[in-house]
Amino acid sequence: MTTAIEPRSNVRRPLRPPVTRKERASQLPWALGLFALIVAAGVYIVRAGGSPKLGFIWVVGVALGLALQRSRFCFTAAMRDPVLTGSTSLTKAVVAGLAVGTVGFSAIQLGAYFKAGQLADAAKLAALEPVGLHTVVGGALFGAGAVIAGGCASGTLMRMGEGFLQQWLVLPFFVLGSALGAVTWPVWKAALRVAPSGGVWLPAALGGFLPALLVQFGLLLAVWLLADWWGRRHAS
Amino acid sequence: MALAQREVEENDSVPAAVAAAAGPRKATWRDHETYRALLVQPWTYVTGAVILALLNIALVAATGKGWGVTTSLAYWGAWIWGALGGDPHRWAYFAEVKPAFNAPGFGLLSDPGSLTNLGIVAGALLAVLLAGQFRIKRLKSRRQVSAAVLGGLAMGLGARIAFGCNIGDLFTGLPSMSLHGWVFLVSIFLGAAAGSRLLVKYFI
Numbered sequence: 324m325t326t327a328i329e330p331r332s333n334v335r336r337p338l339r340p341p342v343t344r345k346e347r348a349s350q351l352p353w354a355l356g357l358f359a360l361i362v363a364a365g366v367y368i369v370r371a372g373g374s375p376k377l378g379f380i381w382v383v384g385v386a387l388g389l390a391l392q393r394s395r396f397c398f399t400a401a402m403r404d405p406v407l408t409g410s411t412s413l414t415k416a417v418v419a420g421l422a423v424g425t426v427g428f429s430a431i432q433l434g435a436y437f438k439a440g441q442l443a444d445a446a447k448l449a450a451l452e453p454v455g456l457h458t459v460v461g462g463a464l465f466g467a468g469a470v471i472a473g474g475c476a477s478g479t480l481m482r483m484g485e486g487f488l489q490q491w492l493v494l495p496f497f498v499l500g501s502a503l504g505a506v507t508w509p510v511w512k513a514a515l516r517v518a519p520s521g522g523v524w525l526p527a528a529l530g531g532f533l534p535a536l537l538v539q540f541g542l543l544l545a546v547w548l549l550a551d552w553w554g555r556r557h558a559s
Numbered sequence: 560m561a562l563a564q565r566e567v568e569e570n571d572s573v574p575a576a577v578a579a580a581a582g583p584r585k586a587t588w589r590d591h592e593t594y595r596a597l598l599v600q601p602w603t604y605v606t607g608a609v610i611l612a613l614l615n616i617a618l619v620a621a622t623g624k625g626w627g628v629t630t631s632l633a634y635w636g637a638w639i640w641g642a643l644g645g646d647p648h649r650w651a652y653f654a655e656v657k658p659a660f661n662a663p664g665f666g667l668l669s670d671p672g673s674l675t676n677l678g679i680v681a682g683a684l685l686a687v688l689l690a691g692q693f694r695i696k697r698l699k700s701r702r703q704v705s706a707a708v709l710g711g712l713a714m715g716l717g718a719r720i721a722f723g724c725n726i727g728d729l730f731t732g733l734p735s736m737s738l739h740g741w742v743f744l745v746s747i748f749l750g751a752a753a754g755s756r757l758l759v760k761y762f763i
Contacts, residue, residue: 371668388683398729427612429734465718481679500716508719546744
């Protein structure tokens with residue numbers, strides 16, 4: 324904001340009651356306008372792509388943004404706060420989300436397995452990616468970057484919507500880093516010996532859904548208990 | 560900085576005292592208890608986590624593919640490179656790792672990740688407007704600029720090397736019982752711990 328140069332005077336302005344955000348004009352007209360735009364974009368996406376599936380994905384995206392903003396959800400804080408402040412309430416919430424996700428995803432996978440009788444058919448529904456040293460290197464680099472930038476992948480997008488100019492600056496460099504990562508694939512593929520596809524799916528590796536689910540929920544419970552213990556220890 | 564932002568945001572639920580100081584005011588629909596609980600006051604973290612997980616399950620059930628963010632950011636970079644006159648379709652990465660990029664007719668509006676990314680920005684904006692809490696938050700220092708630049712680059716590069724981010728690897732990969740999700744969980748913690756040290760030392 325630029326302020327006009329005013330002649331200095333000793334006359335104080337009369338005190339006004341503090342203006343709080345609650346007292347500001349309603350932003351509802353803007354909200355309704357944006358809602359109309361979101362609906363119009365949905366119609367356009369379905370028409371242009373010729374598929375109602377794309378419209379569904381658009382609606383889920385908007386709902387994800389709403390849920391992220393309403394709950395102030397922040398994966399970065401879930402990873403950072405245990406170290407920085409000792410708080411683990413977000414960390415435990417992430418674990419809860421992972422547990423709910425496991426219930427849903429495994430049910431979908433089991434549906435495919437019951438239908439076809441083959442683990443391979445269920446594996447197609449898993450988000451498998453190659454695992455190895457590159458997962459550690461990339462994950463650590465990502466974690467450090469997210470803490471420094473003040474938001475992870477979902478957090479950056481959510482804060483852009485909330486009006487944080489810092490995240491509007493993060494995004495182009497996030498995109499640039501992603502493109503650089505893609506361009507330099509031959510380099511780190513060779514350096515870290517990465518396979519382009521594949522992965523380890525617990526039900527296939529452990530001999531079935533039952534042992535895999537036991538291990539999965541056992542580990543989730545262990546992480547939750549660890550976070551709970553850490554949070555109590557650092558509560559001041 | 561994000562810590563401070565959170566505190567500021569959570570302080571905006573102090574209507575009673577300040578409203579009294581500002582004089583009597585007619586109660587409006589915005590003061591309605593249900594409206595405030597759903598659209599003004601923050602939800603609990605667990606509520607958020609469960610709803611995000613359910614939406615992700617809905618995505619997999621309906622489309623066969625879960626939520627991801629950063630692969631599409633690599634597409635965006637590649638499309639910009641293409642618009643500048645380059646040919647990203649010759650990048651070995653897309654041919655070997657993400658062949659979907661080279662499919663004919665593939666673009667911003669047919670990429671699920673791009674649609675959810677844009678939807679998240681729109682949905683978050685809609686949520687703050689409904690709460691009456693939207694305002695532009697400016698960059699406050701040069702350090703914030705360098706944090707944005709370096710953090711953004713590190714996240715982009717790291718996500719490609721790890722084949723995903725906190726969403727694709729962690730929030731989708733781990734619940735689908737892929738081992739890489741678990742390894743990513745441990746790694747992102749280690750990186751965040753190191754990042755916290757750097758943040759305190761150089762960026763605040």
